[in-house]
Amino acid sequence: RKFWALARTGQGTTLRGNDQVNGYLLLATSCDGTLATTATPTTVRVVCNNTLTIALDGTTRAIKVPHNTRFDPQAVKKQLGIAVSQWDTFMHRMRTLSERKVQWHEAMGFFMSVVCDVPPNSKLPEVLPNERALRKVQSLYEGGGRGATLESAQGTAWGLLNAVTEYVDHERRARSTEYRMDSAWFGQGAFIKQRALQAALQLAA
Structure with missing residues (x-):
């Protein structure tokens, strides 16, 4: 069983259209020792509560402390300072x-790659994988998502990214909200969000 908490770092940025993004540390541990105690720098977009792990050059800056090691507060504090x-x-x-x-064609290519795992400029398969998810993220991007019509998001790469994060955090099918959240932070959902981040950054490069 996992335990988690979000701790504010005090950092925050406002993008165009009063789109507020705040910094947090996602703290997680397990009571059975299966999960190392981790602290992961994370952003939360206020308008929709979408979460995104801060990752630079494709790698997250999570700090992990295995349960079988002695806790060294100074070392962890130093690592946290670097991460933040x-x-x-x-x-x-x-x-x-x-x-x-x-x-429009860039948006479609982005969603096909991230959601359907169909590489850009490749032939479309006869049966499109994850078609339901594709339609959902498209609708979120095209105005159905929370904050989708803000100046920062409407018709932008930031909007593409947030359509995916909103889908993973709030819309993706799951047995319960708890299962969806677990996936969004620690499982397949987290992987999808990082793939979306990398694809969006490539668009903007």
């Missing part, structure tokens, strides 16, 4: 996404 200091760099990239306008 990545905020400015990460949010600069998110600001770049909010300024990158995307064309």
Whole structure:
């Protein structure tokens, strides 16, 4: 069984259209020792409560303390300081996404790649995998999502990314909200969000 908490770091950035994004540490542990105690720098977009792990160069900055090691508070504090200091760099990239306008074909290519795992410029399969999910993220991007019509998100790479994070965090099919949240932070959902982040950054590069 996992236990988790979100702790505010005090960091925050406002993107165009008063789109507020705040910094948190996602703290997680398990009572049976199966999960190392982790602290993962995370962003929360206020308008929709979408969460996204801060990742630079494709790697997250999670700090892990295995249960079988002696807890060294000074070492962890130092690691946390390094992790939290990545905020400015990460949010600069998110600001770049909010300024990158995307064309319809780019949006479709993004969703096909991230949601359906169909590489760009490849032949469409006869049966499209995850078609229901594709339709949902499209509708979220095209105005159905919370904050989708803000200046920062409407027709931008930031909007593409947030359509996926909202789908994973709030819309994806799961046995319960708890299962969906677990996947969004620690499982397949987290992987999908990171894939969306990398695809969005490639668009804006």
